[in-house]
Amino acid sequence: MAFRDYVSEAKALFDKLLPDNQITEIDYEGPTIVVYTKNIDLFSRRDDIARQIAQELRRRVMIRPDPSIMEPEKEAEETIRNIVPAEAGIQDIYFEPDTGEVIIEADEPSIITSRSSDVISRIKEKTKWSPRVVRAPPMYSRTVKEVREFLREVKAERKKFLHDLGLKLNQPTMPGETWVRITALGGHREVGRSATLVSTNNSKILVDCGMLNTNEIDEQPWAGAPYLYVPEVQPFSSLDAVVLTHAHLDHSGLLPILFKYGYDGPVYMTAPTRDLAALLQQDYIKVAHAEGHKAPYESKHIREMLKHTIVLKYNETTDITRDVRLTFYNAGHILGSASVHLHIGEGLYNVVLSGDVKFERTWLFNPANNRFPRVETFMTESTYAGRDDYQHSRQEASNTLIDIINRTFDRGGSVLIPVFAVGRSQEVMLVLEDAMRNGKIKNAPVYLDGMIMEATAIHAAYPEYLNKTLRESIMVKKENPFLSPIFKRVETKEQREDICDSDENQIVLATSGMMNGGPVMEYFKAWVDDSRHTLVFVGYQAEGTLGRKIQRGATEVTLTEGGKQIKLPVRMAVETADGFSGHSDKRQLLAYIATMQPKPHRILVNHGDGEKTVEFAKLIKSRFGIEAVALRNLETIRLY
Amino acid sequence: MAFRDYVSEAKALFDKLLPDNQITEIDYEGPTIVVYTKNIDLFSRRDDIARQIAQELRRRVMIRPDPSIMEPEKEAEETIRNIVPAEAGIQDIYFEPDTGEVIIEADEPSIITSRSSDVISRIKEKTKWSPRVVRAPPMYSRTVKEVREFLREVKAERKKFLHDLGLKLNQPTMPGETWVRITALGGHREVGRSATLVSTNNSKILVDCGMLNTNEIDEQPWAGAPYLYVPEVQPFSSLDAVVLTHAHLDHSGLLPILFKYGYDGPVYMTAPTRDLAALLQQDYIKVAHAEGHKAPYESKHIREMLKHTIVLKYNETTDITRDVRLTFYNAGHILGSASVHLHIGEGLYNVVLSGDVKFERTWLFNPANNRFPRVETFMTESTYAGRDDYQHSRQEASNTLIDIINRTFDRGGSVLIPVFAVGRSQEVMLVLEDAMRNGKIKNAPVYLDGMIMEATAIHAAYPEYLNKTLRESIMVKKENPFLSPIFKRVETKEQREDICDSDENQIVLATSGMMNGGPVMEYFKAWVDDSRHTLVFVGYQAEGTLGRKIQRGATEVTLTEGGKQIKLPVRMAVETADGFSGHSDKRQLLAYIATMQPKPHRILVNHGDGEKTVEFAKLIKSRFGIEAVALRNLETIRLY
Numbered sequence A, B: 001m002a003f004r005d006y007v008s009e010a011k012a013l014f015d016k017l018l019p020d021n022q023i024t025e026i027d028y029e030g031p032t033i034v035v036y037t038k039n040i041d042l043f044s045r046r047d048d049i050a051r052q053i054a055q056e057l058r059r060r061v062m063i064r065p066d067p068s069i070m071e072p073e074k075e076a077e078e079t080i081r082n083i084v085p086a087e088a089g090i091q092d093i094y095f096e097p098d099t100g101e102v103i104i105e106a107d108e109p110s111i112i113t114s115r116s117s118d119v120i121s122r123i124k125e126k127t128k129w130s131p132r133v134v135r136a137p138p139m140y141s142r143t144v145k146e147v148r149e150f151l152r153e154v155k156a157e158r159k160k161f162l163h164d165l166g167l168k169l170n171q172p173t174m175p176g177e178t179w180v181r182i183t184a185l186g187g188h189r190e191v192g193r194s195a196t197l198v199s200t201n202n203s204k205i206l207v208d209c210g211m212l213n214t215n216e217i218d219e220q221p222w223a224g225a226p227y228l229y230v231p232e233v234q235p236f237s238s239l240d241a242v243v244l245t246h247a248h249l250d251h252s253g254l255l256p257i258l259f260k261y262g263y264d265g266p267v268y269m270t271a272p273t274r275d276l277a278a279l280l281q282q283d284y285i286k287v288a289h290a291e292g293h294k295a296p297y298e299s300k301h302i303r304e305m306l307k308h309t310i311v312l313k314y315n316e317t318t319d320i321t322r323d324v325r326l327t328f329y330n331a332g333h334i335l336g337s338a339s340v341h342l343h344i345g346e347g348l349y350n351v352v353l354s355g356d357v358k359f360e361r362t363w364l365f366n367p368a369n370n371r372f373p374r375v376e377t378f379m380t381e382s383t384y385a386g387r388d389d390y391q392h393s394r395q396e397a398s399n400t401l402i403d404i405i406n407r408t409f410d411r412g413g414s415v416l417i418p419v420f421a422v423g424r425s426q427e428v429m430l431v432l433e434d435a436m437r438n439g440k441i442k443n444a445p446v447y448l449d450g451m452i453m454e455a456t457a458i459h460a461a462y463p464e465y466l467n468k469t470l471r472e473s474i475m476v477k478k479e480n481p482f483l484s485p486i487f488k489r490v491e492t493k494e495q496r497e498d499i500c501d502s503d504e505n506q507i508v509l510a511t512s513g514m515m516n517g518g519p520v521m522e523y524f525k526a527w528v529d530d531s532r533h534t535l536v537f538v539g540y541q542a543e544g545t546l547g548r549k550i551q552r553g554a555t556e557v558t559l560t561e562g563g564k565q566i567k568l569p570v571r572m573a574v575e576t577a578d579g580f581s582g583h584s585d586k587r588q589l590l591a592y593i594a595t596m597q598p599k600p601h602r603i604l605v606n607h608g609d610g611e612k613t614v615e616f617a618k619l620i621k622s623r624f625g626i627e628a629v630a631l632r633n634l635e636t637i638r639l640y
């Protein structure tokens, strides 16, 4: 097969369709053919024309204005500030040269858009940029800002990377027998260090690259990582693409080491996953250093990841290798979490990897999508797939939590809630804000320690990923529950010590969620021997974590502090408020499969405790008559 | 862990045990520590002392005389010819400097050994070589001679290779989690292109590297080879060891391409397997060229294989990687065929790969061994494991064949028997010789075309691998059935044409056994439209071969000749004489497992037609309660 020259083909198509196209450049940008034009008319009809050309070419096409006809960014910003009325309250203006858009963040976007016929058209005419007016995010996220700035800095490098990737994607597929395999590299028959390789005769795609944060990590350092040293993924430069389902560290935590050890290809994820992952990875390095560990990678490797990240929206299909197309679908689990649909070959085979999945509408998100164009093999998590893993409803969960807090406050104690920064934190915040506003709990400070506030701000930056109710309330400042004065960010050691020493009723949400490190440990150590206080678990506690031990009733725990072992008797109350989980419970997992369209031919069960995954596979087989197995890590199954 | 210095350790042990050891050199030679000494006394007690040192060292030790004290080979040969009486009938003298032995092949070895106190001791005294007197093989094998000469030529290279291998074997094992995996690369759920990877956290061992000779090879060239381009075995230089179960091309056929594409490590097999494999591979190249195909490797790659071959006897245990020990056991299938026992780690795990296996005493061999020191996972072939795969007894098989021949002769026809050069040929020859000698068939020439005679001669060179009855009769020239005058070697095109045109009763044994090429095709084309002749199948016909099609009753076949397709109606009689198989039938496979010691925990079924392997796995599970699966090619299972 010949190497297809999409550039020439595209040019010919444009010339035929629109002889006066004034095209100045056509280039590959990853999977997309990017066309630059000086023809304003062509540019204004770009969506229609691009669709038409793309159909003929069978490649995504994007039409951009030639930079020479645009007002330079600095001058354009000036122009816009002069045109827009002051009462619109411009918060930020930034340019996206890739689309020719200028984003105007304003407190009152309607003031600009209601008189749009005038303001918008004047901006367009003067600057040649297309204005997109959005409500200014109600919370400031340092992460969102920094990621955006970093990507602007490395724009030239990214352009080259995307160009080279485009060339690679256009190579012809290899002749020969076609096959599809899945190799379990981590997170199979266990929770943590998720990593799954999907390979074909043409492609190697790694889905997730997480870490397992156990407290046994010091004795068995290798147990924290997926099996990344096996020949299937070595050298990392042999991988064609990496796909990230969501930002939790058990999925994203070791992604930067791919870049440390030679990977140089694309990483596909949603935009919020990118920002959340960068935040959590950065925090992981910080916590590791604070605890005297050495993190297996540095900040520069996170930046390498960002540089190679290609963000996709839900339901948007993209060629990611010569023979595989990727589509993300909402997984309902955390902000930006996605199920991965891989379409292999020309109609040859379809695999869906659910990622972590919540098949229920939560306070934050819509339920996971379970309808796909085609699915032959479906891989599902099974965190709560055990015999008795029925979770309480969201309402019961919040009642339980309120009750626990009230009892603790009554006896003069405080409440410590270990949480992941992302997901559970925001749900618990919503419950607490609602309860205090409605007098179900007396007003008390809710301290947020360890990236929780920053993670919450990232939610506010991506309202389109939230469910409708929350999206609407969050965008109105005075109704935004996250901005309630009950929430207080903990930022210094002194603040933390004051909270620990205080005799007031307090609530502390602190990371990490499974108590294998992080600021939560400071509060725990301070309060563990005082029976007035309560430790409340709201999320999944994995095997091998301190959280699991305590939840199971340990009356004494051993911690390492400054290299020394200290023994602590557990005297504070320990409770669990279940129903907050971001994972589907057994009923929801079964409902997902029962209503899934189309029915898969084979189901692989992962992301669950050892035997639980095997049992759930048997249940699926008997309930639905679908072949189901739970792979062991290091096993490979052939799908086609 | 430190790199262990066995050389210094060995030296210290010798010095302690025998201060006057006169050791001149200690070196690694593969898994063995080789010690050279000038002390004749130490050398003569070498077996005892080596055992003692080996026990302390936990490494195999071999003591050799220092070359400087030995008479040079040429002079020593002269000396020996002078000492040995002429009536002993010396046929050959050759030296094995590795062991300090001189092998004297004589027609009447007893003449030398009966007066041994004199002749033997005089040779020893004069030459310092240790004489080993053996009966001269009754047949001349060009292959055995050429392999022996080639190995002498590349002695220096081999010494370096073995030295480097020794160093590698002494490296400490990697720390970290230990695991054992099996990857199916070919010959799983099919017969042909056998290749299985056994890997641990320290080793990658490829067992077999065969080819699939189908007639569809031209349309799907990749289908003939195992999946050797997958990352698990790429680059080939990442493999630590290759093990060959037996010489059949479906196991050995593509082994030389490992060396063509970068493998440079050891290949373990028995001595007869080495010679037979070289013969069959060389013949494969020749046949491919004759048919206008290009073989995927050349003679020089076979020589590379020979250069890197380490031969092991049955029941002899050898370290082949840092964490794996190999022992071969008799598999009863063809000359030198072995079951592979891998002992992994220090008592961690044991895997047995049966190879092709015959669990019945045949005219040639003892039944396969099914007792092992330990076995957790057992991989078995299942060629005849289907529902109705009961084979006739050896006696019934020969009666059927005799009957077919007599009926054919009666109607004035000839008999064509497609055979593999190795295994079935020799059994059929024994039956024919016996039948003609006893008047059950009238005397008629039996033509052997395509390496059959040469393969038979290799059997005669390794009598210790044959069963006792045959071993004894073969070593007496006048009783040797293979030397019967009924057998005639076909060596030229003219001879072949004469046979094809003759109107006499004749029997032709010709390769290949499944009619996918080779000289058998010439006879077939000449006789196919004549109903007096008979085509008799005596061996397994794999899916996709011409043999299978005809056996199943095809009334017309299409062949390619000089690039053109020719259609031939099948008018000659087609019969099958079953019971000659070198494979266990269903009953024998089940008996093997039933009496196996110890019982394995898991059984993998391979080397059988698609669904048959899956059914047989189910049967094993229900019959013996042992977990059993049939992997698909490209799948990996974790054993530990």
Ligand SMILES: [Zn+2]
Pocket: A246, A248, A333, A356
């Ligand atoms: Zn998650």
Ligand SMILES: [Zn+2]
Pocket: A192, A194, A248, A250, A251, A356, A607
């Ligand atoms: Zn997870």
Ligand SMILES: [Zn+2]
Pocket: B246, B248, B333, B356
């Ligand atoms: Zn065989």
Ligand SMILES: [Zn+2]
Pocket: B192, B194, B248, B250, B251, B356, B607
């Ligand atoms: Zn075979």
Ligand SMILES: [Zn+2]
Pocket: B161, B264, B265, B308
């Ligand atoms: Zn070499």
